[in-house]
Amino acid sequence: MRLRRGRVVRSRVVVAGMCAAVVVSLAACGDDTEAVATEAVATEAVETEAVATEADATTTEVASAPTEPAAVAEPYRADAEQVVGSTDRVDYDVFIPQLAEGDPAVTAEFNESMRAALQDMIDTHDTDRYTLSTQEYDVTRIGERVVAGLLVVSYNMNPPGAHPSPLLATVVVDTDTATPxxxxxxxxxxxxxxxxxxxxxxxxxxxxxxxxxxxxxxxxxxxxxxxxxxxxxxxxxxxxxxxxxxxxxxxxxxxxxxxxxxxxxxxxxxxxxxxx
Incomplete structure (x- = not known):
């Protein structure tokens, strides 16, 4: 009985020693694992900081990059055009108000309307012979949303009469819509x-x-x-x-x-x- 009990005791000691060794080994492994995890976290933090720094640098570079200024339309400018010609009844040498710069559609509408007004004066009298000459021409208004002009042409019979008569025309254009x-x-x-x-x-x-x-x-x-x-x-x-x-x-x-x-x-x- 003593021999049997002695074996049991020794077996328990051996088992206990093995367990102690396992515990020590696990503890050591735990230390190594913690060290590896700590190192991984530190590495990840460094990499994250580097990426953030690079992103900040990119953002700063984009923000500081020069931007092209927005295109600004040239303001309307008053101008004039000399129109000279002759038909079988009418001789004319007239300056008419015109626009330059600004919205091309508005400028074109104004200028064409003024030319049309002069053409109406040329066609006014179907049977008379007469001469048209400049009396007054002016771009009277370049407003924020409107442009306007006045044309006054001197009408004189051919051969000349006692008093030439003024012929009158006005043009008004909405610059928002480019329409009269x-x-x-x-x-x-x-x-x-x-x-x-x-x-x-x-x-x-x-x-x-x-x-x-x-x-x-x-x-x-x-x-x-x-x-x-x-x-x-x-x-x-x-x-x-x-x-x-x-x-x-x-x-x-x-x-x-x-x-x-x-x-x-x-x-x-x-x-x-x-x-x-």
């Missing part, structure tokens, strides 16, 4: 708008060369009577032609109808463009 602005655009109810222009002109004409005895037929509420107008910040500048509101001797007559006087008959959006 007409009386119909300004007044949604055109007859009401023309009536208001007539009323206001009657109040303003006595203080002009036409005087209190102006010719009232020239301000009847028709499109023809108010066809020649120009926009100003203050109001609608109406140009009356030769003989329209008075005798030939007084020449052309102009009145300005304030926008406030048209407020209830004019389209406010169009007025905002014209007054800009």
């Amino acid at each position: 602005v007409t009386l119909t655009d300004i007044f949604p109810d055109l007859p009401a708008g023309l009536e208001r222009l007539s009323e206001q002109s009657a109040l303003l004409l006595p203080d002009t060369a036409a005087g209190p005895n102006f010719d009232r037929s020239g301000i009847e509420p028709t499109e023809a009577n108010f066809a020649n107008w120009l926009p100003t910040p203050e109001g609608m500048e109406i140009h009356f032609g030769d003989y329209q509101v008075g005798p030939h001797a007084i020449g052309l007559v102009t009145v300005t109808v304030p926008w406030e006087s048209l407020a209830d008959v004019a389209d406010p959006d169009v007025v905002a463009v014209l007054a800009s």
Whole structure:
């Protein structure tokens, strides 16, 4: 019995020793594993920091790179064109207002409209022989949203008559849409708008060369009577032609109808463009 018990004791000792060795071995392995893990974490942190540094450098490089300035359209510039020619009835040598630079569509619309206005003057009288020459030409307005011009041509019979007569034309273009602005655009109810222009002109004409005895037929509420107008910040500048509101001797007559006087008959959006 003692021998058997002694074997058991020795076996337990051996087992215990083996377990101790295993524990020591595991502890050692644990230390190595922790060291490896620590080293991996440190390596990953270094690599992450390097990537972040590289990204920051790239961001800084992009942010500091010079940027191309946005293209800015050249502003409109007033110009003029001399138009010279002859038909079987008409000789003409006229300067007309033109635009340069700016929006090409707007410039083209304005310039072509002015040429068309001159052509209308050339074609005015089918049977007469006459000469057209420059009297006045001006790009009267280059606003924020509108451009406008005035053309006055001296009409003289050929052979010359006693007094040449001025022929008048105006052009107004909305620069937002590159289209002409007409009386119909300004007044949604055109007859009401023309009536208001007539009323206001009657109040303003006595203080002009036409005087209190102006010719009232020239301000009847028709499109023809108010066809020649120009926009100003203050109001609608109406140009009356030769003989329209008075005798030939007084020449052309102009009145300005304030926008406030048209407020209830004019389209406010169009007025905002014209007054800009």
